[in-house]
Amino acid sequence: MAADLVLDTAIRDWVLIPLSVVMVLIGVLRYFVSKLMRSNQVPDAKIVKEGQLIIRARNLRAAANFIPPKSFRARRLYYNNEENGLLIVPKGQAQNPQAQMFSDPNMAMDMMKKNLSMIIPQTLTFAWVNFFFSGFVAAKIPFPLTQRFRSMLQNGIDLSTVDVSYVSSRSWYFLNLFGLRGLFSLILGEENAMDDTQKMMQMSGFGFDPSKSLGAEKDSLDIVQHDWALPKFEHRAEAVLRELAR
Amino acid sequence: MxxxxxxxxxxxxxxxxxxxxxxxxxxxxxxxxxxxxxxxxxxxxxxxxxxxxxxxxxxxxxxxxxxxxxxxxxxxxxxxxxxxxxxxxxxxxxPESKRVGRLEAMLLEAKGSWAEAEKAYSSFLEENPLDQVIHKRRVAMAKAQGNISGAIEGLNKYLEIFMADHDAWRELAEIYVSLQMYKQAAFCYEELILSQPTVPLHHLAYADVLYTLGGLENLQTAKKYYASVIDLTGGKNTRALFGINLNVLTPAFQCTSAIGQLAKGRNKEDKESLELQSLAATALEKDYKQRAPEKLSLLSTALKSLKVSS
Structure with a gap:
């Protein structure tokens, strides 16, 4: 390995610290902006009902063996009969989320707002970091690392001879982007801290189609074999009591 | 929970x-x-x-x-x-908060000005028809006024949308029991067992309702649920122990099973349940000896009278 690089203290004062401070400030700012823009939307009764229905049907499937066969069959019929079962979605009514989005401008608006509050500051800061701070070796980790960490820590410097424990400025930006959650939860309160990774997950969760999950729930309910667990309990109770009487 | x-x-x-x-x-x-x-x-x-x-x-x-x-x-x-x-x-x-508005409506309710509270609640519901707390407040208010059928209606309407809310199911079950509408109550308790299969209290209540309903099939089912309560609580539930005793020794149970004695399988099941009963009786006696020795005599006479009557 090459001899140790000496990092200029000016880099610390003008790259490392400003970058972290800016990231924190942007996080706080974004929190308040998104709080301002958040529209208090009233959930649709039908969607709430479908969600609850799925929970109930899932409970039925999971705990089917705890109720008498007759009750189970009655419930299954209630959910699954072809005419007016709760889990049956009439064919014409099943609308896909895309069409729903076009019919409801509010939904598209919400999406936009969410996107705006997330993507715009991110691209801006990334561009800013790239413009001002590209190519700096900003910090050094006090322990050696293997080569695999190179892409994580030395994003933006294409030198394979530099020791892996040096962190480039762009990587420092990424580390801050994903690692400041703990700090935000301190500043903004426990439940307000939301880092970008989580937001991205939420985004991908969009496009959830309730009618599809209703259908899936119906199919799995159809194939449940009811095996009443209670008769076994008598023997177990006997064993318990015997143990107790001893 | x-x-x-x-x-x-x-x-x-x-x-x-x-x-x-x-x-x-x-x-x-x-x-x-x-x-x-x-x-x-x-x-x-x-x-x-x-x-x-x-x-x-x-x-x-x-x-x-x-x-x-x-x-x-x-x-x-x-x-x-x-x-x-x-x-x-x-x-x-x-000054603008709805949450405070809800508190104000609750204060009206606490004062007993039902009409005004009702008006406040319905105006909230118009704004947000999915406010669970307000739905529940309205049911509670109907119950407080003695308007039980109104409470049932409200709960049913609530459960139509929020059907996974087990607390509401329990409330409805208890109301039905108080009105002696046991079949409906049994349905609610089944729903509760489904959502929380390991809570012995639901099993116990279900067994009680089935026992009260009567009929051979219900009695047998009730016995099974008492047994499951015993299993889930490790035999610590006095009510379930009594339940087994009452259940197995109930005249109706004995009679009908005597008719069914021709079938061999039935016979075996009967013996088993008698055994379960005697075990439950000993467990009860032991429990009484430990915790309320002065009432032991009461227990033994009660158990004896049950046996005699059967």
Whole structure:
């Protein structure tokens, strides 16, 4: 390995610290902006009902063996009969989320707002970091690392001879982007801290189609074999009591 | 449901606060988190914090949460003046808030001005028809007025949308039991068992309802559920032990099973349940000996009379 690089203290004062401070400030700012823009939307009764229905049907499937066969069959019929079962979605009514989005401008608006509050500051800061701070070796980790960490820590410097424990400025930006959650939860309160990774997950969760999950729930309910667990309990109770009487 | 560890923690904190050991705020937080009903204590300790300027300002914005908690507790204890003061302060701090509006409506309800409270609640519902708390308040109000059928109607409407809310199912089941509508109650208890299959209390209540309904099939099912309660509680539930005794020794059960004795399988099952009954009886006797020896004679005569009558 090459001899140790000496990092200029000016880099610390003008790259490392400003970058972290800016990231924190942007996080706080974004929190308040998104709080301002958040529209208090009233959930649709039908969607709430479908969600609850799925929970109930899932409970039925999971705990089917705890109720008498007759009750189970009655419930299954209630959910699954072809005419007016709760889990049956009439064919014409099943609308896909895309069409729903076009019919409801509010939904598209919400999406936009969410996107705006997330993507715009991110691209801006990334561009800013790239413009001002590209190519700096900003910090050094006090322990050696293997080569695999190179892409994580030395994003933006294409030198394979530099020791892996040096962190480039762009990587420092990424580390801050994903690692400041703990700090935000301190500043903004426990439940307000939301880092970008989580937001991205939420985004991908969009496009959830309730009618599809209703259908899936119906199919799995159809194939449940009811095996009443209670008769076994008598023997177990006997064993318990015997143990107790001893 | 409050889990065992949480309950012990709560009791420990309560003890500590009762004996002047401090930690009142932690106690109040825990009460709020577990949603348990300790209104008198909440009122007492919450007020002592609110009246102490230094402690109150130490809470920061949590102060308002405490005001809300104390207001609700005060309404529960019929200290309406305290509730009124709390709500007035909250109103001053949040002039537009719906949450405070809800508290105001609850105050009306606590005063007994049903019509006005109803009007306030329905106006809230018009704005947001999916507000669970307000739906529940309306049911509670109907129940408080003695309008049981109204309460049932409200609960049914609520459960049509929020059908996974087991607390509402339990409330409905209890109302049905109080009206002796056992079939409906049995349905509700089945629903409860489905959503929380390991809670023995639901099994027990279901068994009670089935036993009350009567008929051979129901009795047999009830016996199974009593057995499951015994299993789930490790034989510690006195009511279930009695249930088994009553159930197996019920004249109806004996009679009909005597008819069915021709079938061999039935016969075997009968023997088994008799064994279960005698085991339950010994467990009961043991339990009584340990915890209430002076009532042991009562128990043995009761058990004997059951046997004789069968």
């Amino acid at each position: 409050v889990s065992k560890t949480e309950e012990t923690q709560l009791n420990r904190l309560e003890n500590q606060v009762d004996n002047g050991g401090g930690g009142a705020w932690e106690y109040l937080c825990l009460v709020r988190k577990l949603k348990v009903r300790r209104s008198e204590k909440v009122l007492k300790y919450g007020l002592s914090i609110l009246n102490d300027l230094k402690k109150r300002s130490g809470l920061g914005s949590e102060e308002w949460t405490l005001y809300e908690q104390v207001a609700i507790a005060a309404m529960d204890c019929q200290s309406l003046d305290v509730a009124k003061d709390c709500i007035r302060l909250l109103r001053k701090a949040f």
